[in-house]
Amino acid sequence: MKEKLEAILKNEFGYPTFKTGQKETIESLLAGKDTLAILPTGTGKSLCYQFVGKYLKRSVLIVSPLISLMQDQVEQLQFNGEKAVVALNSRLSFAEKRFVLQNIASFKYIYVSPEMLGSAEVLSALGQLELGLFVIDEAHCISQWGPDFRPEYLNLGKIRKKLHRPLTLALTATATSKVAQDITTSLGLSQTGNVIRYPVDRSNIYLGVQNFANEQKKLDYLLALLPKLAGKGIVYFSSKKKADEINDKLVTKGFKSAVYHADLELTERFLVQQQFLNDQLDVICATSAFGMGINKPNIRYVIHYHMPNDLEAYVQEIGRCSRDGRPGIAVLLYEPSDLKRQEFLIEKTLPNSRQIKYFTKHQELLQNFPSEETQLLARLLANGYQKDQIEILMKKRQTERNDALQKMYQYLKTGSCKRQFIAQYFGDKIENVHSSDTCCGADQALPLEKLGLLGKSVVRADGKKKQDYREILQQLFKET
Amino acid sequence: MDYGSEKWLLYFSESQPRRPAVIRQLLSNHLTTSALFWGRAYGLLDIIALPLDVNNFEPTLDELCQKKLLLETSKGICLTVKGRSRVEELKDKHQFLREPAFFNGFDLKGWEKQFYLLVQVASELSYQNNKYFAITNDLKAQQLFKNWFRRYGKTTLLGEITTSLTDFLAHEPELNAQLFCEQLTGHGRLGQTKAQLAKSYQLQIAEIEVGWRDLCARYAKYLLDQNFELAKLVMPYKRLTNLPASTEKTYSLFLAGKSIEEIAYLRKIRKSTVQEHLLNVAILADDFPRERLLSPKIKKQIMDFFASCPVLDWKFQQLHESYPEISFFEYRLCQIERIIVSERKA
Numbered sequence: 001m002k003e004k005l006e007a008i009l010k011n012e013f014g015y016p017t018f019k020t021g022q023k024e025t026i027e028s029l030l031a032g033k034d035t036l037a038i039l040p041t042g043t044g045k046s047l048c049y050q051f052v053g054k055y056l057k058r059s060v061l062i063v064s065p066l067i068s069l070m071q072d073q074v075e076q077l078q079f080n081g082e083k084a085v086v087a088l089n090s091r092l093s094f095a096e097k098r099f100v101l102q103n104i105a106s107f108k109y110i111y112v113s114p115e116m117l118g119s120a121e122v123l124s125a126l127g128q129l130e131l132g133l134f135v136i137d138e139a140h141c142i143s144q145w146g147p148d149f150r151p152e153y154l155n156l157g158k159i160r161k162k163l164h165r166p167l168t169l170a171l172t173a174t175a176t177s178k179v180a181q182d183i184t185t186s187l188g189l190s191q192t193g194n195v196i197r198y199p200v201d202r203s204n205i206y207l208g209v210q211n212f213a214n215e216q217k218k219l220d221y222l223l224a225l226l227p228k229l230a231g232k233g234i235v236y237f238s239s240k241k242k243a244d245e246i247n248d249k250l251v252t253k254g255f256k257s258a259v260y261h262a263d264l265e266l267t268e269r270f271l272v273q274q275q276f277l278n279d280q281l282d283v284i285c286a287t288s289a290f291g292m293g294i295n296k297p298n299i300r301y302v303i304h305y306h307m308p309n310d311l312e313a314y315v316q317e318i319g320r321c322s323r324d325g326r327p328g329i330a331v332l333l334y335e336p337s338d339l340k341r342q343e344f345l346i347e348k349t350l351p352n353s354r355q356i357k358y359f360t361k362h363q364e365l366l367q368n369f370p371s372e373e374t375q376l377l378a379r380l381l382a383n384g385y386q387k388d389q390i391e392i393l394m395k396k397r398q399t400e401r402n403d404a405l406q407k408m409y410q411y412l413k414t415g416s417c418k419r420q421f422i423a424q425y426f427g428d429k430i431e432n433v434h435s436s437d438t439c440c441g442a443d444q445a446l447p448l449e450k451l452g453l454l455g456k457s458v459v460r461a462d463g464k465k466k467q468d469y470r471e472i473l474q475q476l477f478k479e480t
Numbered sequence: 481m482d483y484g485s486e487k488w489l490l491y492f493s494e495s496q497p498r499r500p501a502v503i504r505q506l507l508s509n510h511l512t513t514s515a516l517f518w519g520r521a522y523g524l525l526d527i528i529a530l531p532l533d534v535n536n537f538e539p540t541l542d543e544l545c546q547k548k549l550l551l552e553t554s555k556g557i558c559l560t561v562k563g564r565s566r567v568e569e570l571k572d573k574h575q576f577l578r579e580p581a582f583f584n585g586f587d588l589k590g591w592e593k594q595f596y597l598l599v600q601v602a603s604e605l606s607y608q609n610n611k612y613f614a615i616t617n618d619l620k621a622q623q624l625f626k627n628w629f630r631r632y633g634k635t636t637l638l639g640e641i642t643t644s645l646t647d648f649l650a651h652e653p654e655l656n657a658q659l660f661c662e663q664l665t666g667h668g669r670l671g672q673t674k675a676q677l678a679k680s681y682q683l684q685i686a687e688i689e690v691g692w693r694d695l696c697a698r699y700a701k702y703l704l705d706q707n708f709e710l711a712k713l714v715m716p717y718k719r720l721t722n723l724p725a726s727t728e729k730t731y732s733l734f735l736a737g738k739s740i741e742e743i744a745y746l747r748k749i750r751k752s753t754v755q756e757h758l759l760n761v762a763i764l765a766d767d768f769p770r771e772r773l774l775s776p777k778i779k780k781q782i783m784d785f786f787a788s789c790p791v792l793d794w795k796f797q798q799l800h801e802s803y804p805e806i807s808f809f810e811y812r813l814c815q816i817e818r819i820i821v822s823e824r825k826a
Contacts, residue, residue, distance in 0.1 A: 075613050087617070096619040251679055258673065267596055268673045270615055275670050466680075469649065469661035476599065476666040477642045478606040 001027075005051075012054050013080075019043045021198045025169070026051050028196060029133065034168040034189040036139065036180060038197040041173045041319020044295075046073060049135045049169055050082075053108060058132025061163075062111045065141045065150055067091060068269075068289060070111040076295070077109055084108040088116050101125040114152035117159050118382070131166040136187065139170035140312065143182035151376075151383045157186045173319060174200055174312040177427045199428035205321050206451055207418040207440035208331040209411075218335045219246070222305065225331075226255065226283065228448060230455035231300030232276070234284050234291065236317055238306035238345060246305065247285035256282045260290040291317060297324035300453055304332045309342055310404035311411060311425050327438070327451040334412050339405075346401045350394050351377040360387040415442070485540045487532070487686065489549060489559065489567050496522055496792075497556030500541060503527065507534045511724070513756045516763045517812070521792055521819055525764070588693060591700055591717040594621045596665065598713065601625065602641045603666025605634055615665050624716055632709050640710050648702045652695065655681075659688060660695045723761065730757035740773075755809045762816050774813045778806055782814045791818040 005023065009015050018026075021039040025048045028035045039045050053060035064070045070087040077085045086100050086107045104110065104125045116122050136142070142153040160168060170183050184193050212218040222235070237243040240261040250257040258272045258281050275281045277296050284290060288308070302321045308314045314332070322328025351359070351373040359366055359377055366378040380390050407425060414421050417434035434440065438447050448454040467475070491503050499522055505515035506528045519525045541557060544550040549563035559567065593616045600615045614622070629637065649657040659681065665671040672680070674688040681688075703711040723731065726749075733743045740758070744751045762768040781803055786794050796811050 071617055074617060079611060079613050081611065086619075092619065099619070099623075258676065264673075267593070267615060268675075270613070271665065271671055271673050274613060274665075278670060280670065469654075469658045470646075472661040472664065472669070473642065473645060473649075475669055476603040476606075476664060477638060478667070 008051065008055065013047060013051070015047075019047075021196055022048055022051075024196050026055075028194045029167060029169055030055065032167065033194040034187075034192055036170040036172075036184055036189060036193060036195045038172055038175050038180060038195070040198055040200050040202060041316055042202065042323035043198070045137075045171045045173070046076070048171070049133055050077070050109070052133050052169070056132040059105075059107065059129050060109050060133045060135060061126060061129070061131055061166075062109065062135040062137055063114055063117065063153075063156065064111050064137045065114065065153070066138075067113065069137070070113070072294070074109075074111060082109065085111075087111040088122065089113040090115065105129060114150060114156070115379070118152060118155065123159065123162060127163060131163060134160060134163060134166040134168045136168070136170045136183075138172060139183050139187075140172040140175045140179050142170075142186045143175070143179040151379050151385070154186065155383065157188050160187060174315050174426065176425065199423060199430050200315050200426050201419060201423055201428060201430045202319060202321075203419075203430075204325055204327055205318060206327065206329045206438055206447065207318075207422075208329060208446050209418065209442040210331060210333050211412075211443055212333065212335040215335050215337070218305070218333050222246070222303065222333065223249065223253070225303075225446075226250070228455055229301050229329075230448075230453050231298060232279065232282055232296075233299060233301035233303065234286055234317075234320065235303045235305055236290075236308070237285065237287055238308075238341065240287055242305065243285040243287055250283065250285070256280065257285060259285045261287040262289045288313065288317065291320050294320055295323065296320070297322075298326075299323070299328070300326075301329045301331065303330075307332060307334060307338050307342060307408055307412065309346060309401065310408055311422060312404075314408065314411070315422060315426075327453065329446060329448070329451060329453055331446065332412055339409055342405055342408075343402070346398070346405060349373055349376070350398055350401075351390070353391055353394075356387060356390050356394065360390070412442075418442075485536075485543060486549070486566060486570060487690070488537070488540060489544065489563055490570065491524060491527065492550060492557065492559045492563065492567075493522070494559045494561075494564060497553060497558045499524070500537075500557050504534055504537055507532055507537075511760070513759050513763075516760055517816070520763045520816070523823075586697070586700070586714075587717045588697055590618075590620065591714060592693075592696055593618045594624065594713055594717065595696055595699070597621050597625055598641065598710070599664050600666050601629075602637050603669070606638055607667040609667055612667075620716075624713060628709075628713050636709055640708050644703060644706070644708050644710060645699070648699050656691055656695060659691055663692060723764070727757040727760050730754055731761045734758060734761075759809070759812055759816070762813055766820055770813050770817055774810055774817075778810050779814055779817075782806065782811060783818075791815060791822060 005026065006017070009018060020043045021037060022044060025035055025037040025039070028037075029048070029052050037045065037048065049060050049062065062073070064073070067087075067089050070089060074085050074087045084107050086109075088097070088100060088110060090113065092100065100107075101121065105128070110126070112122070112126075117126075136153075136156060141150040142156065160166070165188075168187060168189060170187060170189070172179075172183070175183065180195060180197070183189075184195065210218075210221060212221065226235075235243075235246070237246070240263055243259050243261055247257050247259040258275065260269060260272050264272070272281070272284065273290075273294070276284050277294075299321050302318045304314070304317070308317065318330035321330055349372045355373065355377065359374065360381065363378075363381055366374055366381070369375075377390070380393070385393070411418060411421050411425075418440035419430065420434065423430045438450050441447075488503075492499055498518065502515055502518040502522060502524060504510075505512065506519050506524055509528060511528065516525070519528070541550060541552075544563070545552050545557070548560055549566055550557050551560045551563075596615045597618075600612070604610065604612050616622075649660065652660075659677055662677055663671040663674075674685050674692070677683070677688050678685045700714045700717075703714055729747065730743055730749075733746060734740075738746065740751055740754050743749075743754045747754070758768075758773065762770060782799065785799055785802060794811075794815055796808055799806060799811055
C-alpha cells in the first residue's frame with residue numbers, strides 16, 4: 001500500500017515524498033474514515049483531497065470560505081493539467097451558473113462557497129453526484145468559538161446529511177481543542193471520525209517582535225530593515241491605504257515592491273501574484289487578502305506592520321514563510337495606537353444593536369449596504385436568525401474577538417518564549433522550546449546573519465533595458 | 481496636471497450650463513427621455529455607459545470650480561476660458577478616448593478579459609506550452625475561446641493575432657503602443673500593472689487606464705472592421721440592442737404599423753409611456769420614421785414659429801400659447817429632427 005501511494009504521488013503530482021500528516025490523512029480517508037486533519041500551514045493540505053479524488057476516480061466537493069482562496073486552488077489544479085475543475089460562487093453570472101449545474105457531473109473538483117450550498121437548486125444538482133469525498137476547507141470557520149466563524153458553516157452538518165453522508169474531510173491549520181470538538185460535532189463526525197493533529201509550530205521560522213513609541217519610529221525601522229533582508233517577503237497591513245502609502249515609499253526608494261489588496265482588479269491581482277511567484281518582485285505590501293493558497297517555498301520573511309486580530313490569523317499569515325524548510329523570519333511591529341485600531345476594526349465589522357434593530361425590520365435594504373457588518377447581518381437573517389438571537393450572538397462575538405485580540409496582545413508583550421506561547425494557545429506540546437537565540441525575541445537585533453538572511457544593504461537598481469513594443473510582440477508570439 | 485479629475489473638463493462647454501446632470505445620467509446609463517434628448521443636443525451620447533467612475537463626480541466639480549476651470553452659476557456649470565485652454569492642453573498631452581462610441585453597446589470589461597486570455601493562450605501555444613496559470617477564470621471568456629479555437633485552429637489564431645496587433649499598433653503613437661504591449665501577458669512574460677507603468681513612465685494611473693481601455697476597444701473595432709475571424713470573439717460582447725427591452729417592444733409594434741393608442745392597449749401601458757419610448761428611439765436612431773407621427777402641416781407651423789430661434793433655445797410654452805393644439809410630443813419630435821439636420825450640416 002505504502003509503495004502504491006508513493007508511486008501515485010510521484011506519477012500524478014510529481015513529489016517524491018509526502019509532507020507532514022499528508023499520508024496519515026490519506027490513509028485514514030482511504031480506510032473509509034471521516035477525518036478532521038489539523039495540519040500546520042505549508043504542509044500541502046489540498047494535496048490530501050486531490051490525491052483521494054484521483055485514487056477513487058470520483059468527484060470531490062470542496063466547501064471553501066473565500067472566493068480568492070477558491071480561485072487560487074482552481075488555478076493551481078488547472079496549472080497542473082486538471083481541467084475538470086470549477087468554482088461555484090457569487091462571481092458566476094446566472095448563465096454561467098446554469099451551465100455549470102447542467103454539466104456538474106463533468107467536473108472532478110467542485111469548489112463551492114457555503115452561501116451557494118444554501119441554494120436548493122445547487123444542492124439538488126450536487127445531490128445527483130456520487131461524491132467520492134466531501135471536503136470542508138478552513139474548517140475552523142464552523143466553530144462559534146473560533147475567530148473566523150461563518151454562519152453558513154453551521155448548516156454544513158445538515159447539508160452533509162442531504163448529500164447522503166459522503167466520506168468527509170475537514171481541514172484546518174489552526175484549531176484549539178475546543179474548536180476541533182466543535183467541528184466534529186457540527187459535522188456529525190464525532191462517532192466514527194478520526195482526528196489527526198500536528199502542532200502548528202514551524203520551527204524554521206524565527207518569531208520576532210519589535211515595539212516602538214510611535215508610528216514614525218516603526219516606519220523608519222521597516223525602511224531600514226527591508227534592504228538588509230535577503231530573499232523575498234511579505235509585509236502585511238490592516239489598511240489598504242497604509243499598504244498603498246508604504247508601497248509607494250518603497251517603490252520610490254527603488255525596491256521591487258507591489259501592492260495587493262481587494263481594490264485591485266482581478267487581472268492586476270493575477271499579475272502581482274505571478275510577478276511575486278516568479279521572483280520579479282522582492283516584497284509585497286498586502287492586506288490579508290493576499291496569501292491564501294500562495295505556495296511559494298522561498299518567502300524568507302513575513303513582517304506585520306499592523307498586528308492581526310488573533311493568533312489564528314497570525315499563524316496562518318506567517319505560515320507562508322519558508323515552506324522549503326530553510327530558515328525564515330516573522331516580525332511583528334507594534335506601536336501603542338495599533339491595539340486601538342484593531343479594537344475599532346473589530347467593532348466596525350460587527351453590526352451594532354441599532355443596525356440590528358433597523359435592518360431586521362427593513363431586510364430589503366440590506367442589499368444596498370455592502371459593508372462587512374451589514375453583509376454578516378444579511379447572512380444571519382438569511383439563515384433564519386431572529387433579532388434577539390443576533391443581538392446575543394453579536395455581543396458574544398464581540399467579547400470573543402476582543403479576547404482573541406487580547407491574546408494576540410499578550411503574545412507580543414510576553415517576555416517568555418513566543419513559540420511556547422503559541423503552542424500553549426493551540427494546545428500543542430512542542431519539544432526543544434527556546435533552544436537557541438534563533439528561536440524568538442523581542443526588541444532585540446534580529447539574528448539575520450545567524451539565520452543566513454542578511455542581504456546586501458543596497459537596493460538594486462533595475463538595470464533591465466526596456467523592450468520596444470515590437471520586441472514584446474515578437475517575444476509573445478514565437479514565429480513557427 | 482491632475483488628469484484624474486481634469487478629464488471631466490472634456491465633457492463641458494462654455495455656453496451650455498446644464499451639462500452636469502446630463503453627463504451624470506448618461507455615464508450612469510440612466511437613460512431618461514430628457515437625458516437622451518439633451519445628450520443628443522449636446523453631442524454627448526457617445527459617453528453612455530463609458531467606464532468612468534462617477535462616484536466622486538460632484539466633489540470633483542467643486543474642486544474644478546475652485547481651480548477656476550469651471551464656473552458655477554444659478555443656471556448650472558460652464559467651462560471658463562482657463563478651462564477651455566486646459567481642455568486643449570489635455571487633448572494635446574494626454575490619452576483620451578478617441579472611439580468612445582465603441583463602448584456604447586459593448587461590454588468592454590468582458591472583452592478585456594477575452595483579449596487578455598486570447599493573447600496569453602496564443603502566446604503559450606506559439607511556444608507549444610500548455611502548463612500555465614490562466615490570466616482569467618472567466619467562464620464565458622474561456623468557453624467562447626474554446627469554441628472559437630475548435631473551429632478556426634492554431635494557424636488562424638497565430639496568424640491573425642500577430643498580423644492584427646502589428647498592423648493596428650503601427651498606426652498608433654509609439655508611446656500608446658508601448659504602454660499597451662507592456663500590459664500583455666504570455667509565455668515567459670508577465671504584464672506590468674497600471675501602477676508599475678505609471679511609475680516607470682512617470683504618468684498618472686488614470687491615464688494608463690484610459691489609454692488601455694481606448695486601445696483595447698479600438699483594437700476590437702479594428703478586428704470587426706477588417707473582418708478578421710477573431711472578430712467572432714468580439715461579437716458576443718456586443719449588446720443586442722442599445723434600447724431597453726420595453727422600448728424595443730414598443731418600437732417593434734410601431735414598425736409593424738400599430739398606432740400609439742393600439743400599442744398602449746396591446747402592451748397595457750400608458751399612451752404617454754409609448755410616446756416616451758418612441759421619442760427615445762427618435763433620439764437614438766436617425767432613420768426613425770418621424771413623418772408617421774409629425775404631419776407636414778404641424779412641422780411647418782413649428783418651424784415657422786421658431787424661424788429665428790436657435791433649436792436649443794426653443795420653449796414649448798411659447799409655442800403652446802399660439803398653437804394649443806400642438807402636443808409636446810410633436811414639438812419634441814420636430815426639435816429632434818432639427819438637431820439631427822443641424823448636426824449633419826455641421
